[in-house]
Amino acid sequence: MITLEAVYLLMGAMLSGVTVVSARDTSNPRRWRSTLFWALWALLFLAGSHLPHALSGVIMLVMVATASAGLGQGTRESSTAAARAESVLRLRHRLFAPVLVVPVATYAGSVLLKGLMVNGAPLIPAAQVTQVALGLATVLGLLTALLVIRPTASAPVVEARRLLDSVGWAAVLPQALAALGAVFAAAGVGQAVSTLATTYLPLGSPLAAVTAYGVGMALFTMVMGNAFAAFPVMTAGIGLPLVVQQYGGDVVIVTAIGMLSGFCGTLMTPMAANYNIVPAALLELEDRHAVIKAQIPTALILLVANIALMALFAFRVPVPLMPGR
Amino acid sequence: MLPLIGILIVVAGFALRLNALLVVTLAGLATGLASGQSFIEVITLFGKAFVESRYIAIVWLALPVIGLAERAGLREHAAAAIGQIRAATAGRVMLVYLALRQATSALGLVSLGGHAQMVRPLVAPMAEAAAEQQHSSAPLSTSARDRIRAMAASADNVGLFFGEDVFVAIGSILLIRGFLEQNGIIVEPLDLARWAIPTALVAFAVHGARLLWFDRALRDTSRADASGDTTERDA
Numbered sequence: 001m002i003t004l005e006a007v008y009l010l011m012g013a014m015l016s017g018v019t020v021v022s023a024r025d026t027s028n029p030r031r032w033r034s035t036l037f038w039a040l041w042a043l044l045f046l047a048g049s050h051l052p053h054a055l056s057g058v059i060m061l062v063m064v065a066t067a068s069a070g071l072g073q074g075t076r077e078s079s080t081a082a083a084r085a086e087s088v089l090r091l092r093h094r095l096f097a098p099v100l101v102v103p104v105a106t107y108a109g110s111v112l113l114k115g116l117m118v119n120g121a122p123l124i125p126a127a128q129v130t131q132v133a134l135g136l137a138t139v140l141g142l143l144t145a146l147l148v149i150r151p152t153a154s155a156p157v158v159e160a161r162r163l164l165d166s167v168g169w170a171a172v173l174p175q176a177l178a179a180l181g182a183v184f185a186a187a188g189v190g191q192a193v194s195t196l197a198t199t200y201l202p203l204g205s206p207l208a209a210v211t212a213y214g215v216g217m218a219l220f221t222m223v224m225g226n227a228f229a230a231f232p233v234m235t236a237g238i239g240l241p242l243v244v245q246q247y248g249g250d251v252v253i254v255t256a257i258g259m260l261s262g263f264c265g266t267l268m269t270p271m272a273a274n275y276n277i278v279p280a281a282l283l284e285l286e287d288r289h290a291v292i293k294a295q296i297p298t299a300l301i302l303l304v305a306n307i308a309l310m311a312l313f314a315f316r317v318p319v320p321l322m323p324g325r
Numbered sequence: 326m327l328p329l330i331g332i333l334i335v336v337a338g339f340a341l342r343l344n345a346l347l348v349v350t351l352a353g354l355a356t357g358l359a360s361g362q363s364f365i366e367v368i369t370l371f372g373k374a375f376v377e378s379r380y381i382a383i384v385w386l387a388l389p390v391i392g393l394a395e396r397a398g399l400r401e402h403a404a405a406a407i408g409q410i411r412a413a414t415a416g417r418v419m420l421v422y423l424a425l426r427q428a429t430s431a432l433g434l435v436s437l438g439g440h441a442q443m444v445r446p447l448v449a450p451m452a453e454a455a456a457e458q459q460h461s462s463a464p465l466s467t468s469a470r471d472r473i474r475a476m477a478a479s480a481d482n483v484g485l486f487f488g489e490d491v492f493v494a495i496g497s498i499l500l501i502r503g504f505l506e507q508n509g510i511i512v513e514p515l516d517l518a519r520w521a522i523p524t525a526l527v528a529f530a531v532h533g534a535r536l537l538w539f540d541r542a543l544r545d546t547s548r549a550d551a552s553g554d555t556t557e558r559d560a
Contacts (some may be wrong), residue, residue: 014349014386048376050548054365061350083397088405095399098390099446106436124368127387131380134436138386145393159392164385169346176349178332182374183353183367187328187360196329223332228497232504240508253510256490256499256520256552261488267479270339274381277345278438279478283449286467288342290475291482298483298532315522 002207004128005049007135012045017157018164022074025161030072034165037066041172041319052102060176067169078155091148093184105140109133163282170281170288175276177225193220194237202239206247206319207311210254213238214307216300217258218265225271227262234258261306266294267299304310331356387441403447404454415456415473416540419480420533422448426484427529431491438481449477459540462549469546470521476539480532487528490521 017037022028022035040063049055088095089102110133117124124132142156164171184190197220201212216238218257239258265271271290280288287293311319331352338348350371357367407413421445429437437443452473457465465473489495493514498521505512 053373058369088398155390178378179374
């Protein structure tokens with residue numbers, strides 16, 4: 001049986017390689033901080049499933065402290081423009097192959113591996129198929145790259161280190177945010193927000209209720225960084241009791257578009273780090289919030305559109321969007 | 326209301342642009358302590374959740390592949406390939422990607438994209454090359470380059486978010502169905518997915534139009550740069 005654990009070991013191996021390259025890079029002015037940071041992350045992938053949770057928590061705190069002190073970045077170029085130009089002439093369109101193998105193999109893998117049985121047991125646990133498929137696809141992509149490009153043996157790890165250093169601690173942020181979500185859930189943050197919303201929002205008409213639900217979904221998603229966390233809270237607090245039950249809104253239309261209103265919030269929040277902050281780091285943008293700024297106009301227009309769609313279609317008699325005088 | 330202290334810390338921390346990793350950790354610690362747990366309990370809960378969330382990070386396994394391809398000149402090659410298409414502009418390149426991303430996501434093919442997999446190695450260099458070609462092959466200013474890259478990332482997000490919900494077996498549709506079922510309401514995933522279509526169309530129209538307008542904004546910026554007027558660029 002192949003489980004997520006195998007993919008974690010792979011990730012641990014890659015990060016261990018990154019750690020070694022970091023430790024040997026004298027061009028990084030803060031190389032020991034970077035080395036410590038990647039080494040601890042590698043440790044959590046290799047041994048995290050067996051460590052006491054309290055120890056993992058302490059390791060995470062040390063990682064955060066190291067990142068707050070500031071990580072460095074090596075300045076040595078791993079390839080020259082001339083070498084790249086020469087390699088482009090040699091490889092041409094074959095260069096696209098390794099990069100395209102990863103998404104295509106991830107998709108093929110998640111379809112083909114689902115339900116595959118070996119000796120009466122699933123080869124991969126159903127809930128982990130997509131992640132395991134992604135892990136296998138990256139291995140396939142790496143093999144393709146090795147065959148097509150024929151780099152030196154150390155190049156894959158050196159290149160992974162170059163990219164990971166340019167992303168920096170933001171690489172860990174999505175994982176930390178998911179952990180924060182678990183802490184929020186355990187502390188009852190959702191209930192507190194729901195109580196606040198229903199106590200203080202004006203909900204006296206169908207349009208007001210629909211607006212409160214749509215805006216509430218967007219705002220709470222911005223806070224939690226995830227529409228999935230906001231949906232049960234806001235729908236139990238406003239969507240079902242008010243929009244559906246009190247004003248007779250269609251439950252399918254209200255909940256479907258309510259979720260999409262939450263996605264508008266996802267476009268506007270740094271808490272959705274893997275969509276908004278990580279790409280800014282990955283694309284080496286000076287402003288970490290540049291992606292969010294690019295998305296805000298679209299998100300706001302779509303939020304208004306969602307509320308209008310709910311008001312127009314969820315009720316047997318459309319709700320007037322402009323209150324009459 | 327005490328658990329809400331974590332939310333306050335998050336909002337304040339991001340507003341002050343503190344290190345996001347630090348802000349998130351402090352918010353978690355404060356929330357746990359405010360809800361009456363001991364420090365050890367909070368650390369344990371945080372550590373457990375952090376370890377159990379490792380699956381989110383495995384997308385980084387693609388880095389050696391992307392890095393090797395970049396070292397072999399993938400970005401330069403992608404840019405050169407776009408440079409041969411005369412009609413290509415930054416906005417049009419990103420519009421095509423938005424359409425592809427949204428259409429494939431609507432078919433459930435959400436893994437055929439992503440910032441590490443597609444935007445950094447292919448979409449962003451192509452859009453940048455198209456913009457350079459359009460503006461008489463002059464190198465882009467840093468701010469113009471960053472704006473193109475940010476728009477390329479936004480095309481991936483908008484296409485994904487407002488495409489995937491049209492597919493019946495995606496997480497959000499299943500979550501809605503499961504939540505309603507717990508509340509005694511049975512709905513068909515297909516009906517939920519159908520009601521994602523109007524928003525999907527609006528999303529494509531709005532963001533697509535913004536991408537095309539973006540070409541004009543870039544042109545104005547580069548004119549302003551050329552005439553030595555940099556006020557626009559810094560705005």
